[in-house]
Amino acid sequence: MKKQFLLGLVLLLVVCLSGVAFAQEVTLKVWLMKQAEVELIKAQEEALAEFQKLYPDINVEFTVFPYNEYRDKLLIAAAAGNPPDVSVVDQIWNPEFAAAGFIMPLDDYVAQSPNVKKEDYFSGAWESAIFQGKLYGIPFDVGVWALNYYNKDFFRNVGLDPEQPPVTWDEFYEMGSKMTSGEQWGTALYVGAGDAVQCITDALIFSNGGSVLDQNFRKCTLDQPPAVEALKYFKKLQGINPPGEVARTEEDSFQLFTAGKVGMFWYGEWGQDTVNARAPEMDWALANFPRPAEGESIGTFGGWNMVIYQNASQKDAAWKFVEFWTSKEINEKVSSLTPANIEAAQAFLNQKRRFPEIIFQQLATALYRPIFPRYPDLAEIQRNATTHILLDQKSVEEALKDATREIDTLLDEYYTTR
Amino acid sequence: MLHNKKEWISGYFFILPSLILLIVLVFYPLFMTFIYSFYDMSLVSTRYLGWEAYQKLFQNPMFSLIFKNSLTWTILVVFFQCLLGLGSALVLKQTFIGNTFLRGLVILPWVMPGVIAGMAWRLIYHPQLGLLNHYLQVLGIVDQPLTWLSSPTMALYAVILAAIWKGFPFSTIMYLAGLQGVPLELYEAAEIDGANETSKFFHVTLPSMRPVIIVTLLLTFIWTFNYFELVYVMTGGGPAESSHIFPTYIYDLAFKRFRFGDASRFAVVDFLFLLIFSLFYVRLSFKSEESA
Amino acid sequence: MIKRQKTGKITIYLFAVLLAIFVLFPFVVMISMSLKAPDEQFTSPPYLIPKRPTLNNYLQVFGQGSMFAQYFINSLLVASISTLIVLGVAIFSSYGYARINFPGKNILFVLLLLSQLFPLAAIIVPLYRIMGNLKLIDTYLSLIISYLTFSVPVGVWLLRSFFLGVPRELEEAALIDGCTRFQAFWRIVIPLVRPGMGATSAYVFFLTWQEFMFALTFINSESKRTLPVGIFDFVGQYETNWGNLMAASILVCIPVFVIFFFIQKQLVGGLTEGAIKG
CATH class of the missing domain: 3.40.190.10 (Periplasmic binding protein-like II)
Known part of the structure; x- marks a missing residue:
């Protein structure tokens, strides 16, 4: 009887402890665009595995949408108070999301970050994320029309x-x-x-x-x-x-x-x-x-920025993911458009595109569309x-x-x- | 009497499940839509407008455009579906080799998902690389490629053609069933009177099929008026919002622009219009039935 | 006379051929596109018969990175469960409307038909809110529930016409023999309307299989998407993979085509009866 009681106690303890350990794990909900290319999906999975190696206590859950549905879904979810923690947004939506109070300014994070620096990104892309003096997104990938x-x-x-x-x-x-x-x-x-x-x-x-x-x-x-x-x-x-x-x-x-x-x-x-x-x-x-x-x-800039939502419960973890996903090494592998990180972009263009100089030159001088919610x-x-x-x-x-x-x-x- | 009462109760018991579902899932939301229609609602704010909301709606130039488009769309689609349905039913009623096969084939457009039909027709309508323009040019029917979905004056009509194709099999099968219900004696009697094929059609076939035609027209009218997929997939209401009809515009307002109040007002008008139309239609067809 | 008959025959064949061409043309275009490699898909002038036909599009639809198989399962699941529920509900209600007299029956039946008068877009906003409050957004249940809004009335209406087709005398005899109303319904009538139940299920399945708007609005996760929405995976931000899209589309059509092939006769009977007696 006594033995059984002890065993029960130990079991209970184990359950409690593992419960605590479980509670410390964070799950990030990340929304991205649906990618059709198999290679890219593979690269994303590999990058994610790498991230989880770096931060074993952060789980990342991807939800992907085709472009046509993406904006509507994000807005509805955000308005219903149930947005993801992190997502990419088209540059032209960035001000809208910022003005509605869905996403948070990232200036403080950038100031403290050793990795994310303004000068590493195409200026047109970086500026597209600035709304009323504050930075609301980190450029993820870019493209130039035309x-x-x-x-x-x-x-x-x-x-x-x-x-x-x-x-x-x-x-x-x-x-x-x-x-x-x-x-x-x-x-x-x-x-x-x-x-x-x-x-x-x-x-x-x-x-x-x-x-x-x-x-x-x-x-x-x-x-x-x-x-x-x-x-x-x-x-x-x-x-x-x-x-x-x-x-x-x-x-x-x-x-x-x-x-x-x-x-x-x-x-x-x-x-x-x-x-x-x-x-x-x-x-x-x-x-x-x-x-x-x-x-x-x-030319005119296009592309996507990564944003963090005000509703995100674990903002620091979210930032870690953004930092990781926009870093030169990862950015180069996981974006389907040209990476927003300049160095990554050069490597990407040289490797995957013909006429890389022309593209790079147009990207460097391109302007973004009007910033208005x-x-x-x-x-x-x-x-x-x-x-x-x-x-x-x-x-x-x-x-x-x-x-x-x-x-x-x-x-x-x-x-x-x- | 007692037996009757027991009968009543079992009647209510039988219909209860569907009644509850209907009230909770259909009439309650519909009622909410009526309520919303008096508000200005967006993702972030809600403001009561009252009847002013409807005044604004009727002044909105989009409203008259949508109404006009919806009527054009519905009347043309229903009319040609009826015509084509009758015609194809008459053909399929004849005996010829491959008849059964053709009967099976004819139904396919109606059965295929609307979004897929829309995508297929987009391919066909491609102005320069589409097969329709190509064949029209090869046959010498047009010398310049037609712009089908690309021009505000043509887009709605192009979708109408696709919608006729998509929906006419329903009329075909209804009319085919109707044709088979025409008593043979009537034809024999007409033949004795010396009637030719044309007069047999107008004096025997059509009158006997009256009930089927009346009902089919009403059903296709309602379905077409509220048909969402084809316009949504083929033009998205464009170019320059020229081809929107009620359901697509309601969806656009609600889930692309998040103007829930406006969307609800359009929805209420859509519903009321169909309600009034159906009442008149049923009334009229009963009346003429009595006089006939 | 014989000559006239001959020209008559020729005219009939002519019309039959024209009808077949009109009906089949879009399908032929779809099949042709689904068998073409990218460099043959958009050419000038366009042509129907692929020069180097390939099954690659079909393989890619099921290939790595494609969720098509999952969407197929989802659609099957949602459509089947909805159909079962509708059938379960409609069987009782349609019998009630077809056979039993009770006060308010006509009004309630008109109410049922009334629910066919508004576009689904008219109730989608309140439904979305209800689903949100019940935490049902992004679940299969949200689809199954919302599909009941249009499929229950149709199911009841259609099945009612099959009940109307069963001779009253059979039940009355059973009632006289001491059966309860329910027993008469369950033992005598139900077995007789089996074909009607098949036709009704098929029709409801067909409606829910192709539903697009609710599926577009209520589902977020890729793993829960249904086919009509899922095929738009092949429509990218900048480019559409038309070959894959058309291959997938053909695969989506096949199940409903097969079902319709088998139940066409019953369904047509139900639709015409229902329409005239409704």
């Missing part, structure tokens, strides 16, 4: 030198016109449904010395001459592109390029693998985004303006004036109610 992919055969066919791709807007248009005849065109524009078209029109505006919002993000500047000229140029390109651009997505345009219907195509560096898969025979190359005669070629609404106004212009429903001036008025109302509405 590089000029071109099909060398198109150049040869019309007697152009394929080693001399267009540099300026006028050259791009003229070469494109030469390629346009019958069932072939110079380029394929797209308006589509996502943010790609804003990336293109913004890049044109940036290259022309203009902007979408003023420096403080309080006033719209789309009705200013640089933007008006940029959109006029965009409208002009309609003449060297196949009909249907208004609802064509970047993907549809890409298919036109790989099918050999258009000679040139503006897209990001991540498209290279797809060109090779879809058009293995094509003799293609990459050039800088065209610039105005008196301007500089400036209601960016999706703003982008929708821009898209509608672009659509009206392309469909000849409004003149460029008229469309941009209307858009400016709407965006200003949006900005006022936002800032006066806060």
